[in-house]
Amino acid sequence: MIVRRTATWLDERFGTNTFLHAALAKIYPDHWSFYLGEFALYFFMVLVGTGIWLTFAFDASAQGAYPSVLALADRSHPIGYVIRQVHHWAAVCFVAAILVHMGRIFFSGAFRKPRELNWMIGVCMLMLASFTGFTGYSLPNDGLSGTGLRIAYSVALSIPLIGRWAAGVFVGGDDFPAPLLTTHLYTLHVYYLPVTIGVLLALHLFFVVYQKHTQFVRDPKRVVGRRFWPDYALRTVAALGATLAVLALMATFFEINPVGDYGPYRPWIVMNGAVPDWYAAFLEGALRLGPRTEFVIAGHPIPPVFWPGLVLPTLTFLFLLAWPFIEVRVTGDRAAHDVLQRPSAVPLRVAVGAALIFEGLLLTIAAGDDQTAATLHVPLDTLVWIYRVALLAGPFAVGLLAARIAVEVHVRTPDDGPPRPDAVVLVRNAAGGYVEEEVQAG
Amino acid sequence: MTIAFFLVLTIAGALGAAAAAAFGAPPSAFAGGIALAFIGFAGAAGAAASALHARDDLSEPRTAHGPTHPPPLPDDARVARPRFLRLWFAAAGAFAVLGLVPLISLARKPGRAGRTGWGAGVRLVDENNTPIPHDRLVAGGIETVFPQGAVGLPEAPAVLIRGDDGGYRAYSKVCTHAGCPVALYRHASHQLICPCHQSIFDVDDGAKNVSGPAPRPLPALALGVDAAGFLIARGDFDGPVGPDDWDRVV
């Protein structure tokens, strides 16, 4: 009753009923893999919700940050404890969900024309989500995250020509740690970064609705799927519930980020096994494997952290961003596509995707190379060289193997047949009998 | 019936969590209640979705992407090539230049202080600003030291090592790779190791970077003993501290 009256009230002022009617009746293609983006969205919503609560509990000054987070890590105050735990778990899961979702988009070819812009927005959001996570877990100014910040400062410093400018902006001062560092990280983390993600997210979702979702059903002219109300709405709400349930279960059983054990950050104190959160671990691995050569140009050094710490992630980001256009160049397929492909249909894409995943996994594992060396009784120097060789030769081997497998799988996959016809008509043939004819509308 | 079960679970979980929070139960009880509530909620919504037995092959036409071919604009909306077009662009360019001013003003070039606090005659102190007597360490010992009065300076920390021969050595504790404290000391192998990226420095050879990604040795601090028997520095580090940057011209 209330709903109906509200709808009428709005309709009299904004003419919303037509829009609502269309929105509720809209068809959405359904496949289990289409929920991955939703999981990312729901993790983001949880981050914003728990994050807003946390802004009332956090002291964003350099001196006050650690004690205020220690108070939240106190188990005798369960509400703050659980909210902070859920917030950090959601961040870990958010980037993972984006990555898995991005993998689905990549391997099914959903980024092709007319959706290249949406792909680029998504890649940007992946980067922003990683930065938001990094600034977020650096806010407590604890021993573990402070070590990571020091390394990030060195990477910023290593940029040729503008290194000190970049580092100075990042850190808000002359040296590390600058007094304003925590405050700057705070405004980045609660304002600039999430607002940017929010705006991009709104665009991202708008494009999906406006251009209509892609589908596996091979009918290029029609969207085939479930109606939004009540069918798809209930399913998406169930996915939201599952997301929140999983986060709550994680917070119930597993502690994350025990800042009380890490102590406050001091520049002369470090702990063994200091690694960043998982989504930055590939950079840590790259820094460990990177060569030690310091190039000098006319007396100006380019520190070795520049290459693995900045050049590598920038090139990766640009490559991902440009992939829709690269693929068009290589395959020559400039047509618009609304129907998704089986991954095996494009071996090049499988090869490139597999190679990228291999490199990412290898660098992430390399972030723990000292522990691996000790566990396997292999000298660390040897292991580093093994990883380096694998880094350079691996993507080619993995890519070729993946392409080969894709080709073989594709050959053995029963064809779905031609696209569904728009109509089947009975036609009288010359002999007087009737014959079925499939008609594709022009 | 499944839906009813899940909804009851939802209510029990949510109210249980609220009660747990109100009565100060441990956080796992609070979080566990929330988990139950959402398990119930997800289950109820999922079961309701299944109970619809809705079709998944409904369809509607896809709108064409384009390109579209709209009719030309009406006559009064059309504009001939404007006069002074270049001046209009020049004005836009001038605004762009003006817009750069506030942006550039934010990025003040920092000095990268470069002050280590060490100098000739400066006493070595520990974290509590207590001077270090010459018999402080035993052979095979290591301690983190600072210049007296400058314990907080980021480029000041050093490691003081007493070798098996009884002699002292001191090196900067700031790794020349990415700035982590080089704190790991293998006293039998005479090696300092940075735990961040496993750079290894040979203590007997001027902290030369023998392995790992560090590009330069750790700068050394020459040591002496003052009249009162406390360890002092004989000067600053013999090289720049920590990782380099473009402006630290060699």
Next chain:
Amino acid sequence: MLTLAPWLLTVVLAAAPTGADIYATACASCHGAQQWGSPDGPSLHRVGMADVDFYLMTGRMPAAKPWIEVAHRDERAGQALPLGHIRALEAYLAPVVAGGPPLPEVASGNLARGYQVYAVNCQQCHAVGGNGGSIGRADWAPALHQATINEVADAIRAGPGEMPRFGDQQFTQADLDDVAGYVLSMQIAQPGSGGPPFPSTGPVPEGALGYVAIIVLIAFVFGSWRHDRKA
């Protein structure tokens, strides 16, 4: 009776091996008959009772497999002599090892101060929570979860293996008590713990659990509606 007593005494005493006997059977093959060492084991002269007590009490020595490098992760894998034998062996070796760090006295001290000492001097090798960690090459600074307070004090004073030595000018008795007490406290479960949430062991397992969560969600979505009617 009186004539039997010395005979009985000899039998009883002969049943317990002397320190020299234990040394000869368990140690001499690597450390040499006169404790000057061999290619398989270092000299024991002037190493200090703290060092000997550490190796014996933690069970690292006598080595279970001679000639095997003992700096591996599973270091407490020696023969682990019974306490009586250890004391006898120590008594036997006392004149040889004198000159190095003696057996330290220790009792649990101020935990807050101990945490400060641990953070600056121990954490870079033994990691947060005493979880242990790599020290380069293929070697490991051990976890401290099984250490007794005396073993901790022994190790601090003796600096066994690659571990540095902390003498009594650097760590006063109070410092030693504080940090040893802190190491012990890391082994004791905090009040209210022992049940969930289970403590974190670092960003690595945290990240892994994030992916487990994604897999669980995919399983939910994939599994929930598999039996829905397909057109």
